[in-house]
Amino acid sequence: MPIPDTDVISATDFRTDTDTRIHTLVPPAAAQFPGPADELPAAASPPDLVLQQVRDELALDGSAQRNLATFVTTWMEPQARQLMAETAEKNLADRAEYPQITAMEERCVRMLARLWHAPHPEQVRGCSTTGSSEAAMLGGLALKRRWQQRRRAQGKDTARPNVVMGANVQVCWKKFANYFEVEPRYVPMEPGRYHLTPDTLTAYCDDNTIGVVTVLGSTYDGSYEPVADICMALDGYQAATGTDIPVHVDGASGAMVAPFLDPGLMWDFQLERVASINTSGHKYGHVFPGLGWALWRDAEALPDDLVFEVDYLGGSSPSFTLNFSRPGAHVVAQYYSFLRYGFEGLRHLAVENRRTARALATRIRAVGPYELVTDGSELPALAFRLAHGTHGFTVFDVSRAMHARGWQLPAYAFPAPCQDVSVLRLVVRTGFTAELAGAFIADLTEVTRQLRLRRSMPAPAVKPLVVAAEPAHANTSA
Ligand SMILES: Cc1ncc(COP(=O)(O)O)c(C=O)c1O
Known part of the structure; x- marks a missing residue:
């Protein structure tokens, strides 16, 4: 086919029959979207109909505001949402096309470097990731590579790397150890000590330890691990053995x-x-x-051979991520939130969250049978359990009953040997208002009252269950 002269190329030269059909498709008036499908529908449907269908399906999800289980943001300002919508199509990997997003990412890294007191912020290396899980993989990989390089330089083998961490680490560290073939060494919890502390830590370390992971804000109960004391214990270990073990802080x-x-x-x-x-x-x-976000103190902490120079999309840019294409909108939103709130604004939001968490702790104690494991004075999250004694119900019953009232309040057991400690965990995030806190306490009080009542009531006599036969064409609408 002859190539048309560029002057006479019009949009129609590029439009295939298929494009035309998709854009002008008008389904028969009687067309009905068939409902939830796990098979690709044979034909297209009108967009408004599908929009409604998908919205209807989503409406069955829980309410983010009443989700007390997650640390993840469920509220953003309309302006931030608008920016995310405006940048939804921007691919972070396409750095030559979107240099401004790349610049925003770099500025966010510098801001975090200063916030985290890097002695030389300009030397810090860092990147955005899809979440802390990817950042943990990258942090762990850098520790492993540094250890390998050190061992090879000493003429030693690199067959058995291990990583030392508390048994309370989030699952991402278990994934890291599994996926990247590093032996995980978990320092167990003890009754009353539910995170990593320096006392027994060094007994788990040796020449093959690539690093120690310490968590600022344990997922299990929101408590801070004593990072400075852990570092001091490792200083002592180095003085005694000559082995220098770096620390990664999981500050998710x-x-x-x-x-x-x-x-x-x-x-x-x-x-x-x-x-x-x-x-x-x-x-x-x-x-x-x-x-x-993942940040390294300097180039020594992030070996060069883990960083790829990528030029497929124009220009050349360094890449140290497990993904390639990723949404740029999130980086834009982070830049917005840093500029919008500034240090004072972020402090204000954090103060409010902690205040709410502490107030909830006091109210939960007053409800009766509960004992606090943490009280919201570190992360604005608290874990509480049933006080010693017989209650006739468990925290799992409380979780289920709260769920029936729309609250996601997870209950879980701590890892062995503390598996007999089962807690409920509540996370306070921005958007968890005083009104919601009041509604939560009212529901928790009522649920606890009913569970106690149920315990004191005689068990109902069991009657045989009679199931009425359903007519062939039952009308299920009320
Ligand atoms: C301490 C800690 N590390 C890592 C993660 C994983 O984070 P993300 O969900 O951002 O991947 C979490 C999630 O709650 C966490 O609490």
């Missing part, structure tokens, strides 16, 4: 809480042993899900 939630609420706490790059830190922009960074 806490790295965006502690800088605002606990300025005296030493946990970040002020501690020389801290090589890298991750956080979730989509937790206390106030961005909707899909964003994390």
Whole structure:
């Protein structure tokens, strides 16, 4: 086919029959969307009909506001939502096309580097990720590669790397160890000690330890691990053995809480042993899900051979991520939230969250049979359990009953050997208002009263269940 002269090319030269049909498709008036499908429909349907269908299906999901289970942002300002909608099509990997988003990502990294007291912020290396899980994989990989390089330089084998962490680590670290073939060494919990502490830590370390992972804001109960004391224990270990073990701080939630609420706490790059830190922009960074950050103190902490130079999309840019294409909108939203709130604004939001969490702790104690494991004074989250004694119901019953009232209040057991400790965990996020807190306490009080009542009532006599036969064409509408 002859190539047309560029002057006479019009849009129709590029339009195939298929395009035309898709854009002008008008289904028969009687067409009905067939309902939830797990097979690709044979034909197209009108967009408004599908919109309604998908919305109807989504309406059956829980209410984000009453979801007390997650640390992940469920509320953003309309302006931030607008920016995300305006940048929805921008691919972060397409750096030559979108240099402004790349610049925003770099600025966010610098802001975090300063927030986390990097002695030389300009030397910090960092990137956005899909969340803390990807950031943890990258942090772990850098530790592993550094250890391999060190061992090879010493003429030693690299067959058995291990990583030391508390049994309370989030599942992403178990994934890291599994996927990247590093032996996980979990320091177990003990009754009354539900996260990593320095006392027994070094017994788990040796020459093959690639690093210690410490968590700022344990997923199980919101408590901070004592990062400075852990680093000090490793200083002592180095003095005794000559083995220098770096630390990665998993600050998924806490790295965006502690800088605002606990300025005296030493946990970040002020501690020389801290090589890298991750956080979730989509937790206390106030961005909707899909964003994390990973930062390394300097180029030594992130070996060059893990960073790829990519030029397929024009220009050349460094890439150290497990993904390639990713939404740019989340980085834009993070940049917005940093500019919008600033340090004082973020501090204000964090203060409010902690205040609400502490007030809830006091009210929960007053409800009766509950005992606090944590009280919201570190992460704005609290874990509580049934006080010792016989209650005739469990925290799992409470969780189910609260769920029936629309609240997601997870109940779970701690890992062995503390598996007999079962807690309910409540996370306070921006948007959890005083009214919601009041409604939650009212429901918890009522649910607890009913569960206690049920315990004191005699068990009902069991009658045989009679099921009425259903007419062939039952009308199920009320
Ligand atoms: C301490 C900790 N690390 C990592 C993660 C995983 O984070 P993300 O959901 O951002 O991948 C979580 C999630 O709650 C967490 O609490």
